[in-house]
Amino acid sequence: MSKDITSRADDYSQWYIDLVRKAGLADYSAVKGCMVIKPYGFAIWENMRDTLDRMFKDTGHVNAYFPLFIPKSFLSKEAAHVEGFAKECAVVTHYRLKNAEDGSGVVVDPDAKLEEELIVRPTSETIIWNTYRDWIDSYRDLPLLINQWANVVRWEMRTRLFLRTAEFLWQEGHTAHATRDEAIEETRKMLDVYATFAEEWMAMPVVKGVKTANERFAGAEDTYCIEALMQDGKALQAGTSHFLGQNFAKAFDVQFNTKDNTREYVWATSWGVSTRLMGALVMAHSDDDGLMIPPRLAPTQVVIVPIPKPTPELLERANAIAADLRSKGVRVKVDTDDQNRPGYKFAEYEKLGIPVRLGLGARDLENGTIEVARRDTKEKSSVELTSLTSHVVDLLDAIQANMFERARAYRDSHITPVDTWDEFVRLLDEKGGFLSAHWDGTGETEELIKTETKATIRCIPLNNPQEAGTCIKTGKPSTQRVLFARAY
RNA sequence: CGGGGUGUAGCGUAGCCCGGUUAGCGCGUCUGCUUUGGGAGCAGAAGGUCGCAGGUUCGAAUCCUGCCACCCCGACCA
Numbered sequence: 338m339s340k341d342i343t344s345r346a347d348d349y350s351q352w353y354i355d356l357v358r359k360a361g362l363a364d365y366s367a368v369k370g371c372m373v374i375k376p377y378g379f380a381i382w383e384n385m386r387d388t389l390d391r392m393f394k395d396t397g398h399v400n401a402y403f404p405l406f407i408p409k410s411f412l413s414k415e416a417a418h419v420e421g422f423a424k425e426c427a428v429v430t431h432y433r434l435k436n437a438e439d440g441s442g443v444v445v446d447p448d449a450k451l452e453e454e455l456i457v458r459p460t461s462e463t464i465i466w467n468t469y470r471d472w473i474d475s476y477r478d479l480p481l482l483i484n485q486w487a488n489v490v491r492w493e494m495r496t497r498l499f500l501r502t503a504e505f506l507w508q509e510g511h512t513a514h515a516t517r518d519e520a521i522e523e524t525r526k527m528l529d530v531y532a533t534f535a536e537e538w539m540a541m542p543v544v545k546g547v548k549t550a551n552e553r554f555a556g557a558e559d560t561y562c563i564e565a566l567m568q569d570g571k572a573l574q575a576g577t578s579h580f581l582g583q584n585f586a587k588a589f590d591v592q593f594n595t596k597d598n599t600r601e602y603v604w605a606t607s608w609g610v611s612t613r614l615m616g617a618l619v620m621a622h623s624d625d626d627g628l629m630i631p632p633r634l635a636p637t638q639v640v641i642v643p644i645p646k647p648t649p650e651l652l653e654r655a656n657a658i659a660a661d662l663r664s665k666g667v668r669v670k671v672d673t674d675d676q677n678r679p680g681y682k683f684a685e686y687e688k689l690g691i692p693v694r695l696g697l698g699a700r701d702l703e704n705g706t707i708e709v710a711r712r713d714t715k716e717k718s719s720v721e722l723t724s725l726t727s728h729v730v731d732l733l734d735a736i737q738a739n740m741f742e743r744a745r746a747y748r749d750s751h752i753t754p755v756d757t758w759d760e761f762v763r764l765l766d767e768k769g770g771f772l773s774a775h776w777d778g779t780g781e782t783e784e785l786i787k788t789e790t791k792a793t794i795r796c797i798p799l800n801n802p803q804e805a806g807t808c809i810k811t812g813k814p815s816t817q818r819v820l821f822a823r824a825y
Numbered sequence: 826c827g828g829g830g831u832g833u834a835g836c837g838u839a840g841c842c843c844g845g846u847u848a849g850c851g852c853g854u855c856u857g858c859u860u861u862g863g864g865a866g867c868a869g870a871a872g873g874u875c876g877c878a879g880g881u882u883c884g885a886a887u888c889c890u891g892c893c894a895c896c897c898c899g900a901c902c903a
Contacts, residue, residue, distance in 0.1 A: 341836095341852090365895090369894085369895080421903065422903080424901075424902090425901085425902075425903095459903085460903070491902080491903080493901080493902060494826090494900080494901050494902075495900095495901075495902080501902070548903095552903090553903085554903050555903065556903095557903090560903080574903085577903065579903085609903085642862095644861085644862050645860090645861040645862070646861070677861095677864085678860085678861050678862095678863090678864080678865065679861070679862060679863070679864095680861085680862085680863035680864050680865085681863085681864045681865090682863090682864085683862095683863050683864080684863070684864045685864080696862070698862055699862095700862070701862095708862080
């Protein structure tokens with residue numbers, strides 16, 4: 338086990354914090370609740386961002402950028418929306434500082450009070466829909482498919498690195514459509530994009546579903562989500578896609594002329610994923626030795642360690658191997674450090690979660706081999722140099738697949754059907770994961786269960802089989818099971 | 826905002842209750858030598874406004890007052 342990482346068994350929460358900090362993903366900052374994303378963490382985020390950006394563009398979206406500040410009055414135009422966000426908004430009231438008269442530093446200049454206060458965006462629906470009013474006149478202007486990469490601020494009372502920070506990075510898609518069906522189709526399409534990204538790139542299986550009214554986005558008619566399961570049995574909402582109906586179009590008066598020359602409000606969607614995915618990535622995989630980054634997202638996929646130290650001869654061979662791998666599109670680092678010993682380096686690269694490590698020493702040069710170590714299973718093998726490149730390319734795919742399968746096996750074994758309240762309460766504590774149970778469909782019951790157990794309805798899975806049953810809590814009739822879990 | 830706790834070197838800490846040499850130790854860093862296929866050893870060195878401000882005292886990391894920051898539990902959390 339790693340020297341400086343708390344084990345999952347000892348303290349899962351501390352393990353997570355140790356990993357994030359010791360692997361150089363992020364640090365606490367001088368600002369409470371805000372973090373510094375360090376170069377290694379940002380490199381992973383960049384890979385996520387670039388991949389998603391390509392997927393958005395492949396589905397017809399374009400990028401734009403809207404202001405960080407939102408006039409306070411905008412927020413109150415959609416009733417549910419302001420209700421949901423008002424309690425966590427940072428507000429700009431002044432635009433100037435001045436030197437304090439007693440020389441104690443700078444103070445806010447009371448003469449520089451803003452006429453209308455500005456909100457730092459917690460999300461951009463309002464400013465975007467206010468803009469869309471001017472952009473949309475005709476059905477020919479639709480659909481409008483725009484995405485924005487941005488930072489947002491939500492003044493959370495309690496924060497955790499990546500999982501919930503006061504400021505975070507994300508993308509938010511905001512689309513406008515001529516018909517209800519088309520908007521719903523868009524909502525579902527982007528949910529599929531998120532699910533594909535989570536599963537194929539992050540190697541993290543997700544459940545696609547729809548939120549209950551209680552958990553719905555403030556201002557949405559329906560909120561779809563992907564829910565992932567972390568290794569401690571807690572669920573994590575990894576992405577959301579909202580069907581906004583005509584709520585924002587009505588709030589901001591965005592109408593268009595139809596083909597039939599009538600006037601109608603447009604239909605809207607919004608969808609987003611954030612740097613929270615970094616937290617998901619860490620907690621879905623990784624172990625007591627450190628991170629485990631799936632190959633497709635790893636900034637460095639292969640590291641070559643000359644053993645015991647980088648002699649000119651070893652370096653020449655290592656660089657040649659690296660060049661060959663790079664020509665196949667593999668991201669390779671050659672370790673040229675001449676200070677630390679091999680054992681130290683092995684541990685360090687495992688902490689960073691680099692999928693494949695190649696050890697090259699004098700013994701290998703003699704035999705024409707190289708030692709191949711994979712991060713996911715810790716297995717080591719000796720491979721002929723002549724077949725190394727294709728071996729590594731295949732291995733990276735195998736690791737990606739293995740990480741997904743392992744996470745899926747865990748997830749699948751942690752979706753437990755439950756039919757009695759006692760068992761429900763017991764399994765929440767003893768096993769965790771998703772509990773599939775009947776629910777009477779009311780917000781009151783959902784709230785009651787949350788108060789008593791801290792478990793929430795994570796989602797009603799898509800294509801959920803309909804089956805008659807009785808609510809786990811109230812015994813009232815139910816038509817389907819829903820997924821409960823304790824969540825981040 | 827309620828309850829509890831902590832601030833000492835880059836990190837982790839001892840000392841505080843019971844005031845008294847030059848604030849000690851581990852990790853890390855730097856230098857040198859020996860090592861090197863799973864987190865090296867020895868020798869030496871550098872590194873401190875003891876969270877901030879005031880007070881008590883011959884003397885304060887230690888006692889008193891005020892302030893600040895952070896952490897944990899709870900409330901809150903698309």
